[in-house]
Amino acid sequence: xxxAAIRYAKAIIDIATESNNAAAVNNDMKTIGAAIKENGxxxxxxxxxxxxxTIKMNALTEIFPTxxxxxxxxxxxxxxxxRFEILSAIATQFNTLFDIASGIEQAVVTTAVxxxxxxxxxxxxxxxxxxxxTISITNVVDASIIGGFVLRIGDKQFxxxxxxxxxxxxxEFTY
Numbered sequence: 505x506x507x508a509a510i511r512y513a514k515a516i517i518d519i520a521t522e523s524n525n526a527a528a529v530n531n532d533m534k535t536i537g538a539a540i541k542e543n544g545x546x547x548x549x550x551x552x553x554x555x556x557x558t559i560k561m562n563a564l565t566e567i568f569p570t571x572x573x574x575x576x577x578x579x580x581x582x583x584x585x586x587r588f589e590i591l592s593a594i595a596t597q598f599n600t601l602f603d604i605a606s607g608i609e610q611a612v613v614t615t616a617v618x619x620x621x622x623x624x625x626x627x628x629x630x631x632x633x634x635x636x637x638t639i640s641i642t643n644v645v646d647a648s649i650i651g652g653f654v655l656r657i658g659d660k661q662f663x664x665x666x667x668x669x670x671x672x673x674x675x676e677f678t679y
Contacts, residue, residue, distance in 0.1 A: 537595035
């Protein structure tokens with residue numbers, strides 16, 4: 505993540521918080537971030553230095569017609585500074601800063617198969633024992649862990665996967 509993206513995100517969250525519109529701008533940033541991540545052509549378009557900034561701005565306002573004033577102001581700032589290529593990073597950083605300010609912790613649960621709704625509720629309830637913050641769970645499916653799960657909250661990780669257990673056994677037998 506570039507320092508510039510962090511600075512832009514901090515500035516926009518300050519502006520949005522002052523106008524009591526941070527939640528709406530957060531939704532804008534989620535939409536923008538997801539669109540750029542899912543659409544390679546949009547990412548390439550924004551990163552292309554040959555494309556005029558005004559064209560990029562017009563395209564973004566056409567693609568996202570219902571944005572908040574603060575988000576449109578960010579587009580104006582990116583146009584003036586010729587920095588549209590970092591829009592995705594700004595959106596991601598904004599979402600992170602918003603979650604921190606709102607007391608929301610992101611938990612990533614990696615499983616071999618998708619979590620069922622009942623299992624997600626159980627995981628959420630268990631996580632509430634470890635944190636007083638609201639926890640948002642993202643499920644990542646990775647068949648290579650074979651079974652079990654890997655839980656990551658912030659910089660903490662708990663690995664209860666079958667693949668990890670097999671790796672531990674392998675290390676024990678090789679020594």
